[in-house]
Amino acid sequence: MSSFQSTKRVIDAALEIPIVPGWTNLGYRIRRNLWAWGDPASGSMSGSWALVTGGTSGIGRAGAEGLARAGAGVVITGRDPERAQAVAGEIARATGSEVIGLGADLSHLDQAAGLAKEFMGRLDHVDVVVHNAGAMFAGYEEHDGIERTQVLHVLSPFLLTRRLSPLIPNSTRSRVVFMSSGGMYSHGLDVAKLQAGPAGYRGATAYSRAKRAQVALAHRFAERLPGRAVHAMHPGWVDTPALHESLPRFEKTLRPLLRRPEEGADTLIWLATAAAAGTTSGLFWLDRRPRREAMVIGAGSRAEEEALWDWCERITSAY
Numbered sequence: 001m002s003s004f005q006s007t008k009r010v011i012d013a014a015l016e017i018p019i020v021p022g023w024t025n026l027g028y029r030i031r032r033n034l035w036a037w038g039d040p041a042s043g044s045m046s047g048s049w050a051l052v053t054g055g056t057s058g059i060g061r062a063g064a065e066g067l068a069r070a071g072a073g074v075v076i077t078g079r080d081p082e083r084a085q086a087v088a089g090e091i092a093r094a095t096g097s098e099v100i101g102l103g104a105d106l107s108h109l110d111q112a113a114g115l116a117k118e119f120m121g122r123l124d125h126v127d128v129v130v131h132n133a134g135a136m137f138a139g140y141e142e143h144d145g146i147e148r149t150q151v152l153h154v155l156s157p158f159l160l161t162r163r164l165s166p167l168i169p170n171s172t173r174s175r176v177v178f179m180s181s182g183g184m185y186s187h188g189l190d191v192a193k194l195q196a197g198p199a200g201y202r203g204a205t206a207y208s209r210a211k212r213a214q215v216a217l218a219h220r221f222a223e224r225l226p227g228r229a230v231h232a233m234h235p236g237w238v239d240t241p242a243l244h245e246s247l248p249r250f251e252k253t254l255r256p257l258l259r260r261p262e263e264g265a266d267t268l269i270w271l272a273t274a275a276a277a278g279t280t281s282g283l284f285w286l287d288r289r290p291r292r293e294a295m296v297i298g299a300g301s302r303a304e305e306e307a308l309w310d311w312c313e314r315i316t317s318a319y
């Protein structure tokens, strides 16, 4: 490696140490210039199909647009089918690609199973699956006997990946991406706590635990889907409706430094399209580079990850 390349690596890594600059738009813009990032060539994804859950808004919408611009056909999902179809039409008109909008509330497992069925009824392959739908819930609510944050971020993505996996070609061009969060650094994987009841519920804690579980699922699927690339990532801090609603004070304080949705979606698009992102699997990414998975708190053991897999399998097999 040249000393110039080494210097760039040092600058990139240094942005992660105090967290704040690296996760803001400053981190993104410095890295984009530092590494002279380009976007996927128009038409480079022609013939591919991508599923982007939560593609009606924010990061997911920007990611869906980026994939459609690269020539992929894209299926986006949101809770309201009419809204999803309307947004799909807007993306199709802006990009010239085929875009389908489907409705499913992924905090309910029967709807996740219904989405998988509907997808398989329409398409015979899917090259890119992006588990992006997400939300932080202020109040405790159980769906299917499980707290809904875990259904939305953990159980539904597990079910969708399992059901759609026969449609994902055994090719390094095939990608599965979990949109996790830097919030996962605050909790290690603990499957018992994913099943915690209402006592002491905090939305931010449930969200962080779910986002940690997504990283663990990326590890497990990387082993169980050989030949295909499975990634987890975090987008940095991004100016989206979810951030306004769930963390209004944080959003107000940091507003000038928040990334635009296109900036938050950059790594999603890169992980889904770049040849280099097909050569590794099971890592955690920010700004087109693998990042450490634990800071002060440990990530969780392999045995705990296997327990997560068994839990997901047991719960979702009923749908």
Ligand SMILES: NC(=O)c1ccc[n+]([C@@H]2O[C@H](COP(=O)([O-])OP(=O)(O)OC[C@H]3O[C@@H](n4cnc5c(N)ncnc54)[C@H](OP(=O)(O)O)[C@@H]3O)[C@@H](O)[C@H]2O)c1
Residues within 6 Å of the ligand: 053, 054, 055, 056, 057, 058, 059, 060, 077, 078, 079, 080, 083, 104, 105, 106, 107, 131, 132, 133, 134, 135, 152, 179, 180, 181, 182, 234, 235, 236, 237, 238, 239, 240, 241, 242, 243
């Ligand atoms: N913004 C950030 O700073 C940040 C940081 C780290 C991670 N993330 C993650 O990035 C992902 C996208 O979030 P965003 O910030 O872009 O928020 P957003 O603009 O509010 O988008 C959230 C998307 O998820 C969908 N969604 C929400 N609840 C759903 C449900 N129950 N079932 C199905 N779809 C649902 C929404 O669709 P409908 O409203 O049409 O149903 C929407 O398309 C989330 O997983 C979030 O945790 C965001």
